[in-house]
Amino acid sequence: MSRISLDKILRLRVIGIITKEVHGRDIIERLIKTQTMDLQSFEWQM
Numbered sequence: 001m002s003r004i005s006l007d008k009i010l011r012l013r014v015i016g017i018i019t020k021e022v023h024g025r026d027i028i029e030r031l032i033k034t035q036t037m038d039l040q041s042f043e044w045q046m
Contacts (some may be wrong), residue, residue: 006014036042 030036034041
């Protein structure tokens with residue numbers, strides 16, 4: 001919830017930025033939980 005009113009374009013930009021940041025956070029969290037420390041740990045590298 002925003003404390004100020006945003007126009008449609010700015011609101012969509014903010015939503016996109018927040019989505020990207022949350023996704024990045026989730027990916028980093030998963031890498032830490034699975035102790036991924038090496039580039040060879042990724043399935044697509046095999």
